[in-house]
Amino acid sequence: MNWRAIAAIFKYEMNRFVRTWKQSLVSPVISTSLYFVVFGSAIGSRIDQVEGVSYGAFIVPGLIMLTVIIQSIMNASFGIHFPKFMGTIFELLSAPVSYVEIVLGYVGAAAMKSLLIGLVILGTSYFFVDLTIAHPLAMIAFLLLTCISFSLFGFIVGIWAKNFEQMQIIPMMVVTPLIFLGGSFYSISMLPPFWQTVTLFNPVVYLVSGFRWAFYDTADVPIGLSLIAICIFTGICLFIVSWIFRTGWRIRD
Amino acid sequence: MSPILTVRDVRKTYDGGFEALKGIDLEIEEGEILALLGPNGAGKTTLISTICGITVPTSGSITVGGYDIRTDFRQTRSLIGLVPQEIALEHFETVFRTVSFSRGLFGKPRNDAYIEDVLKKLSLWDKKDAQMKELSGGMKRRVLIAKALSHEPKVLFLDEPTAGVDVALRKDMWQVVDELRASGVTIILTTHYIEEAEAIADRIGVINGGQILLVEDKAALMARMGKKQLDVILTDPIAAMPDSLKRDGLELGADGDRLIYTYDTRAERTGITRLLQDVADAGLVLRDVQTRQSSLEDIFVGLVHQDSAGDTP
Numbered sequence: 001m002n003w004r005a006i007a008a009i010f011k012y013e014m015n016r017f018v019r020t021w022k023q024s025l026v027s028p029v030i031s032t033s034l035y036f037v038v039f040g041s042a043i044g045s046r047i048d049q050v051e052g053v054s055y056g057a058f059i060v061p062g063l064i065m066l067t068v069i070i071q072s073i074m075n076a077s078f079g080i081h082f083p084k085f086m087g088t089i090f091e092l093l094s095a096p097v098s099y100v101e102i103v104l105g106y107v108g109a110a111a112m113k114s115l116l117i118g119l120v121i122l123g124t125s126y127f128f129v130d131l132t133i134a135h136p137l138a139m140i141a142f143l144l145l146t147c148i149s150f151s152l153f154g155f156i157v158g159i160w161a162k163n164f165e166q167m168q169i170i171p172m173m174v175v176t177p178l179i180f181l182g183g184s185f186y187s188i189s190m191l192p193p194f195w196q197t198v199t200l201f202n203p204v205v206y207l208v209s210g211f212r213w214a215f216y217d218t219a220d221v222p223i224g225l226s227l228i229a230i231c232i233f234t235g236i237c238l239f240i241v242s243w244i245f246r247t248g249w250r251i252r253d
Numbered sequence: 254m255s256p257i258l259t260v261r262d263v264r265k266t267y268d269g270g271f272e273a274l275k276g277i278d279l280e281i282e283e284g285e286i287l288a289l290l291g292p293n294g295a296g297k298t299t300l301i302s303t304i305c306g307i308t309v310p311t312s313g314s315i316t317v318g319g320y321d322i323r324t325d326f327r328q329t330r331s332l333i334g335l336v337p338q339e340i341a342l343e344h345f346e347t348v349f350r351t352v353s354f355s356r357g358l359f360g361k362p363r364n365d366a367y368i369e370d371v372l373k374k375l376s377l378w379d380k381k382d383a384q385m386k387e388l389s390g391g392m393k394r395r396v397l398i399a400k401a402l403s404h405e406p407k408v409l410f411l412d413e414p415t416a417g418v419d420v421a422l423r424k425d426m427w428q429v430v431d432e433l434r435a436s437g438v439t440i441i442l443t444t445h446y447i448e449e450a451e452a453i454a455d456r457i458g459v460i461n462g463g464q465i466l467l468v469e470d471k472a473a474l475m476a477r478m479g480k481k482q483l484d485v486i487l488t489d490p491i492a493a494m495p496d497s498l499k500r501d502g503l504e505l506g507a508d509g510d511r512l513i514y515t516y517d518t519r520a521e522r523t524g525i526t527r528l529l530q531d532v533a534d535a536g537l538v539l540r541d542v543q544t545r546q547s548s549l550e551d552i553f554v555g556l557v558h559q560d561s562a563g564d565t566p
Contacts, residue, residue: 004358087339091335091358093306252307253307
């Protein structure tokens with residue numbers, strides 16, 4: 001294992017994060033604060049409690065998930081797509097590194113960035129609402145697994161995309177709707193029965209539900225199912241990544 | 254001594270069906286400088302990319318330092334430094350960090366003193382904290398060289414290192430190559446500039462259409478080409494060469510208006526004085542005298558031309 005290479009990639013990627021901290025850290029915090037103001041205070045004040053939790057507090061897990069998922073995909077896809085676009089990937093391909101090391105470096109850095117952003121948002125939310133975290137360990141575990149699995153997914157997107165436009169399509173046009181329709185801002189029990197069934201096909205429901213359970217001990221779907229869902233998603237991403245590297249798809253001629 | 258790089262019957266067919274390498278065989282000794290000449294699209298870059306691991310060969314085998322590039326890729330890639338043809342650098346990163354990153358990526362422990370030394374040799378030390386976007390094209394090329402040297406490679410590939418580089422920088426680079434050779438680094442460079450090959454290479458290879466046409470010691474190649482031609486242009490054309498002029502190396506031009514004499518500049522006697530004397534004695538009046546020297550370029554163009562005509566030597 002070339003640990004120095006993993007460290008080099010990780011450090012290099014984190015350095016980009018630090019260099020562009022306004023864009024990478026401040027902007028998600030500002031946009032999340034806006035959600036709190038609009039949904040939590042303005043609209044939320046007219047909504048009763050949801051499942052025994054004030055609406056402002058109810059949306060916190062969903063908001064963190066929204067940001068963490070999008071940031072994971074964007075960071076990881078950008079991290080690997082940028083060298084492809086700039087041509088600097090030649091160095092990665094000619095270096096004594098295995099695919100495992102490349103993935104650990106890039107996905108590790110992307111997951112770390114979104115974990116940091118997630119924690120900062122969690123901290124920010126304390127300023128707006130009263131939070132309780134019923135299962136802190138489960139909360140961290142869910143957060144971590146989400147960061148890792150969606151960074152893997154973002155890595156796949158970054159390799160698949162032939163240009164920056166394609167790269168933006170997945171988080172903006174596919175994942176964002178799934179998150180919004182995945183019960184981030186409401187309990188799916190509020191939906192008519194038919195749409196409740198449809199929603200169960202949305203994988204994000206299981207993530208948000210499990211994450212919310214870690215906070216408030218209430219969930220739309222059983223916590224076991226949430227765990228299984230995120231493990232399956234991580235497994236699928238790992239499988240695709242290993243296939244990509246085995247075949248050199250869109251990386252190595 | 255066993256060669257540091259061995260290429261055996263390497264073929265590469267791209268997905269589109271284009272056959273970029275058609276059975277390349279090449280051996281490179283440790284410490285030598287090989288210049289690979291060839292027109293655009295000859296397969297120079299594909300060959301280098303294949304050896305470095307960027308491209309996967311369709312068939313054939315390559316060893317570097319005795320290790321196979323596929324099964325022992327960690328060893329072979331650690332031995333190799335690559336300076337690519339295209340300038341590819343991240344705009345916002347600084348010189349020092351970019352070069353340090355390369356060293357880490359190649360699995361070497363951090364060594365700021367060594368990086369400092371490399372940057373100083375390449376006249377980049379005062380730019381160590383500059384971002385890539387602030388650097389000139391020539392400076393960026395130096396950064397690429399510094400990155401390639403950051404992990405102390407034993408074999409260095411320079412893919413057209415001086416393309417689009419001004420004369421002063423080109424001379425600087427030759428100097429760097431000289432120093433590297435002195436430290437025992439094996440260098441393979443591709444170039445369009447024949448004078449570059451003449452100036453720094455020990456051996457010269459010519460590649461065209463995915464095949465190596467020739468690999469030869471530079472001195473031997475130059476000796477083969479150390480011929481010069483003297484054109485004696487006559488005021489009045491003649492129909493046939495007078496008997497008194499007939500000798501080895503002398504021909505009458507097609508229009509009968511010139512005598513073409515080929516001689517070896519390194520011979521003890523070139524025979525020029527004798528020839529001119531005899532021309533005057535034969536009563537021929539001279540209008541002009543020209544000399545021409547065949548260069549590596551002529552040989553190169555000749556080889557590639559012959560090859561393209563399907564007449565492989």
